[in-house]
Amino acid sequence: MEPFKLDLENYRELLKRYMNNQDETSLYQAELFSKLSMQHNILPEEIINIHIQALKDLCPDIPKEIDMSMNFLLETMISYGLAYQEFQSLREKQGELESEISVAANMQQTLLSTTKPDVDDLDIGAVSVPANKMNGDYYHFVTDENGNVGVAIADVIGKGIPAALAMSMIKYSMDSFPETQRNPSAILENLNRVVQRNVESGMFITMFYGLYHPRTSTMAFSSAGHEPGFYYHAEQDEFCEIKTEGIVLGVDENASYPQFELSLAEQDLVVLLTDGVTECRIGDRFIETDEVLQVIRDYMHLPAQEAVEQVYRYFERLQGFQLRDDFTLIFFKKKFHQ
Amino acid sequence: MEPFKLDLENYRELLKRYMNNQDETSLYQAELFSKLSMQHNILPEEIINIHIQALKDLCPDIPKEIDMSMNFLLETMISYGLAYQEFQSLREKQGELESEISVAANMQQTLLSTTKPDVDDLDIGAVSVPANKMNGDYYHFVTDENGNVGVAIADVIGKGIPAALAMSMIKYSMDSFPETQRNPSAILENLNRVVQRNVESGMFITMFYGLYHPRTSTMAFSSAGHEPGFYYHAEQDEFCEIKTEGIVLGVDENASYPQFELSLAEQDLVVLLTDGVTECRIGDRFIETDEVLQVIRDYMHLPAQEAVEQVYRYFERLQGFQLRDDFTLIFFKKKFHQ
Amino acid sequence: MSQSCVTINQEWDIVAARHMGREKSKELNIGTVDQARIATAISELARNIYLYTESGTICFEAIEDPHHYKKGLKIIAKDEGPGIKDISKVMEDGFSTSGGLGAGLPGVKRLMDSFDIISEEGKGTEVIAVKWSR
Amino acid sequence: MSQSCVTINQEWDIVAARHMGREKSKELNIGTVDQARIATAISELARNIYLYTESGTICFEAIEDPHHYKKGLKIIAKDEGPGIKDISKVMEDGFSTSGGLGAGLPGVKRLMDSFDIISEEGKGTEVIAVKWSR
Numbered sequence A, B: 001m002e003p004f005k006l007d008l009e010n011y012r013e014l015l016k017r018y019m020n021n022q023d024e025t026s027l028y029q030a031e032l033f034s035k036l037s038m039q040h041n042i043l044p045e046e047i048i049n050i051h052i053q054a055l056k057d058l059c060p061d062i063p064k065e066i067d068m069s070m071n072f073l074l075e076t077m078i079s080y081g082l083a084y085q086e087f088q089s090l091r092e093k094q095g096e097l098e099s100e101i102s103v104a105a106n107m108q109q110t111l112l113s114t115t116k117p118d119v120d121d122l123d124i125g126a127v128s129v130p131a132n133k134m135n136g137d138y139y140h141f142v143t144d145e146n147g148n149v150g151v152a153i154a155d156v157i158g159k160g161i162p163a164a165l166a167m168s169m170i171k172y173s174m175d176s177f178p179e180t181q182r183n184p185s186a187i188l189e190n191l192n193r194v195v196q197r198n199v200e201s202g203m204f205i206t207m208f209y210g211l212y213h214p215r216t217s218t219m220a221f222s223s224a225g226h227e228p229g230f231y232y233h234a235e236q237d238e239f240c241e242i243k244t245e246g247i248v249l250g251v252d253e254n255a256s257y258p259q260f261e262l263s264l265a266e267q268d269l270v271v272l273l274t275d276g277v278t279e280c281r282i283g284d285r286f287i288e289t290d291e292v293l294q295v296i297r298d299y300m301h302l303p304a305q306e307a308v309e310q311v312y313r314y315f316e317r318l319q320g321f322q323l324r325d326d327f328t329l330i331f332f333k334k335k336f337h338q
Numbered sequence C, D: 001m002s003q004s005c006v007t008i009n010q011e012w013d014i015v016a017a018r019h020m021g022r023e024k025s026k027e028l029n030i031g032t033v034d035q036a037r038i039a040t041a042i043s044e045l046a047r048n049i050y051l052y053t054e055s056g057t058i059c060f061e062a063i064e065d066p067h068h069y070k071k072g073l074k075i076i077a078k079d080e081g082p083g084i085k086d087i088s089k090v091m092e093d094g095f096s097t098s099g100g101l102g103a104g105l106p107g108v109k110r111l112m113d114s115f116d117i118i119s120e121e122g123k124g125t126e127v128i129a130v131k132w133s134r
């Protein structure tokens, strides 16, 4: 195919060939013509105009009424042309805003970054993907001097930039807690007060905090209204929901967060997640818990990091590659004794 | 004019009238037809199609080649139709983003809110207005148990969302400093390390920190590359620049911030500001320092809060009601002895 | 430098203004596409007057550039309506002024080659827009 | 359930695929506008194969909905190319895949009534899209 020119002559030649042959090649070139025209900011009314010109050249005896009808058609295209121009400015504006948000998202990532702890008897996997650029979910690992592993998972009710701002607050606050207060119940009580004081009413945060003691193979945990996780009991090959009590952060200044405990045997698995996983929407319906557990079951034999990534990919596809909510999933797997 | 229907019949009637009369009324209605169509998400190729149908109804003996030519034209419109659909999703997305930013800006205001301290011998005024929705300037007052008044004023190099995120960080960090380190030099050294550690390279923060001791009527201060403020010496009726040394935060981990002192006599005034005030742009030129001081002089006899607001309003108007940078101005005025 | 004007009191006057604008455009040899754009711009300006003010006028003037290289059509839309409080706001896309149906003043700006607006609250608004013949 | 396929090796094959798609659409009584949309979707899919993979196929299948209420055209575009690493990314507007000239996969999704994609890095990509006759 010869190189493409964006002009009346070219359009006329294409149109002529199509009128003679009614061939698909001409129609394909019509498509290319319009795409190139768009790249050169040609508006739809100009396409109509070039069509009128070409038609008059090709059929000089075109009936007058048909000629007139084309002017009428041209008139209807002006507003579409305006919309196309507005689209172009909006795209530019959007580009600027998106690069601002990218910078902010990078800052957030630097700020919220965490390292998976390297513990002998645990295989840990974690994935957290924002629905948009900025993440309103949060997870964090800490290891104290006794080798205990703390894991936090949280979700701001809401998404995007405001949620991300609130998450940064949580992170700063946690960083400034003294080491002595690092048990789940105390941490949530502390955070609750911070949220209560600093966050506008109407913005709530749910959080689960677990503290794993390798010596006893137990996990102590408390939850502030967070989406319940699951405990997979390997011996009985059974999942059960991890029950907790405790209100979301930021509602009641005097809230207390009872602490529970879970004993992990070999091959047991603790699944922590946010509602972006369990409230995955497929078309018009939400996914059922059984389906979620089935997907987890399908991949949990894999190394923990690979497993969470596969589960994520599965749900990403199920939702047509457009997450409706931030998605965070953590696998906490007790290894075989070696 | 009769109520408007969005259908083939209606289009055909309009087209028929135009073909008979070539009147402006029909063309005006063509415009209304296309605008209403756009509101109902009708794509341009559908307009072409309805035109083809109407034309065939009105001229049953339309030459075959002209009919074919219209199919060719229709083919060129598909891409424009796609662009229109993309425009609609983009507009929706943009709307969401803007309301997100509004919420975030509100949160930021709650977070950064500060109360002017009530000190016997001081009259304090402060105003801070963002150029866009989110503020990359920051000011804050603290009063310690001895009645000393701390004042911080800062500017992130950059605007918008990333700047606002960085500002939140500054605020959290300052909140968590122990009381014992609240002298200007130490505060800036501390913050410098926080910024160095947590903020991506390329984002800098300038800050001025002053600590006023009412007992001695002196203000100790340090600056991290911040826009110099002014000291008005009432006795000599003279302004002078407040000289400082110290590099912006986030550049050099080991930077130190020398501390200076200023004695305030009755009616003396300390003016703290960000470069949004001094680099106010009028058309093509920047304002001169003398002009800034003249404006300050014109209003400084007023109560401090009223004075800063008047100065702001003056500059807002000068810039055609479109701030190019965040604008922050603080007056710190030593009262008459009563 | 003679002006021809149409007074806008009712919706029909929008058509009269478009008609006059189109005739003037033809006299100045402005092409079909630009004629249609000018007509749409006139609709927008006239609809603003019709919807938001008691009455106003749309005037037309044939002009020449300083070097006499080209001719153009100048449209002056003037009213003594409530005026525009925040001009930057109405010049933003998406902030439409004519009942959601129009592209607003940013649309007029796009349809024409040059655009200026003067408005005072309580006194009225004047929009001046030019389209050159090519 | 018989499929007709076109192998995409060179640019000309895009036209062959469009042609086959259009013929099938006509057989299914799909209207002119939708025919043009289907052709544009095929261009997009075939151009992706042509530009980014060694070769691939575009197949067509006439289908019926479960209640036999309506007929539709199913398009299956399959290649053994490099696969798509981040599918959500290529499904975003503005992230065009065909050399800046196309509306990309989001365009295909808009042009058709249903859309699905399976891709594995290093193994290839399969897009399945359906358009129903109205």
Ligand SMILES: [Mn+2]
Residues within 6 Å of the ligand: A136, A137, A155, A156, A157, A158, A159, A163, A326
């Ligand atoms: Mn959330």
Ligand SMILES: [Mn+2]
Residues within 6 Å of the ligand: A155, A156, A274, A275, A276, A325, A326
């Ligand atoms: Mn969520």
Ligand SMILES: [Mn+2]
Residues within 6 Å of the ligand: B136, B137, B155, B156, B157, B158, B159, B163, B326
């Ligand atoms: Mn700044």
Ligand SMILES: [Mn+2]
Residues within 6 Å of the ligand: B155, B156, B274, B275, B276, B325, B326
């Ligand atoms: Mn500044």
